[in-house]
Amino acid sequence: MMKLVVATWLTSLLLLTGPDAWACRVCRPRVQAGIHTADYTANLLLLLLPVAVVLLVGVGVFFAPALKARLTSPSAHD
Amino acid sequence: MTEPLHRTPLIAAGLLMGAGLGGFLDGIVLHQILQWHNMLSNQLPPNTLVAAKVNMYWDGVFHAAVWVLTAIGLRVLWAASRRPDVAWSGRTLVGGLLLGWGLFNVVEGLIDHTLLGLHHVYEYTEDKLPWDMAFLAFGALLLLAGWGLIRAGRRDVTPRTAYGA
Numbered sequence: 001m002m003k004l005v006v007a008t009w010l011t012s013l014l015l016l017t018g019p020d021a022w023a024c025r026v027c028r029p030r031v032q033a034g035i036h037t038a039d040y041t042a043n044l045l046l047l048l049l050p051v052a053v054v055l056l057v058g059v060g061v062f063f064a065p066a067l068k069a070r071l072t073s074p075s076a077h078d
Numbered sequence: 079m080t081e082p083l084h085r086t087p088l089i090a091a092g093l094l095m096g097a098g099l100g101g102f103l104d105g106i107v108l109h110q111i112l113q114w115h116n117m118l119s120n121q122l123p124p125n126t127l128v129a130a131k132v133n134m135y136w137d138g139v140f141h142a143a144v145w146v147l148t149a150i151g152l153r154v155l156w157a158a159s160r161r162p163d164v165a166w167s168g169r170t171l172v173g174g175l176l177l178g179w180g181l182f183n184v185v186e187g188l189i190d191h192t193l194l195g196l197h198h199v200y201e202y203t204e205d206k207l208p209w210d211m212a213f214l215a216f217g218a219l220l221l222l223a224g225w226g227l228i229r230a231g232r233r234d235v236t237p238r239t240a241y242g243a
Contacts, residue, residue: 031131034128034131035135043118046190048139049189051101051144051146053185053189054181054185058090058147058178061089062091064086
């Protein structure tokens with residue numbers, strides 16, 4: 001029993017004193033540089049373009065009856 | 079005089095939510111689980127840790143955008159649910175969802191895969207065109223299915239208020 005306690009204690013100690021887990025601190029500046037290039041705005045706009053198109057279609061469908069009514073109703077100036 | 083019933087608010091809600099959820103499905107299944115492509119994987123192949131992490135950033139931007147699309151769709155659905163002049167139809171809503179998913183696939187496929195070449199559906203092959211075309215064809219099928227369901231939903235003419243909600 002004592003052996004098991006010592007073994008568990010030693011294993012825990014070993015795990016605690018091991019190297020910290022860290023997410024590539026060395027390459028982080030290179031990742032940041034890879035994201036914030038001169039093409040950042042172009043990439044962002046191109047990437048968002050399909051979403052913007054779908055959003056416009058959805059909003060257009062939502063307001064379609066109001067737009068249709070406005071276009072087909074006789075103007076006050078007529 | 080009774081106001082005519084409208085269907086477009088429910089179709090718009092379904093369309094926006096369907097497109098958003100379709101975008102999530104693309105991101106989760108094709109980007110993360112199968113790892114067939116990333117947003118910029120044709121421009122910056124993820125063959126180093128740095129390149130993979132840069133692609134991961136742009137995948138995150140894409141996910142944020144489709145999250146906004148889904149949230150707006152939910153808001154439109156809420157607005158539609160409170161209007162007495164909106165026909166409350168499961169077929170119309172599901173049709174809108176499929177229409178939105180299909181529209182997203184077709185628009186994203188045409189712009190990102192075919193026109194701009196930001197990425198292709200399956201990057202790990204020499205001939206990427208069949209995969210891109212299959213993606214577009216699937217989108218077109220979804221559009222047809224959605225359109226069919228929306229047409230079938232024309233027969234549902236009960237407003238939500240009639241259900242005592």
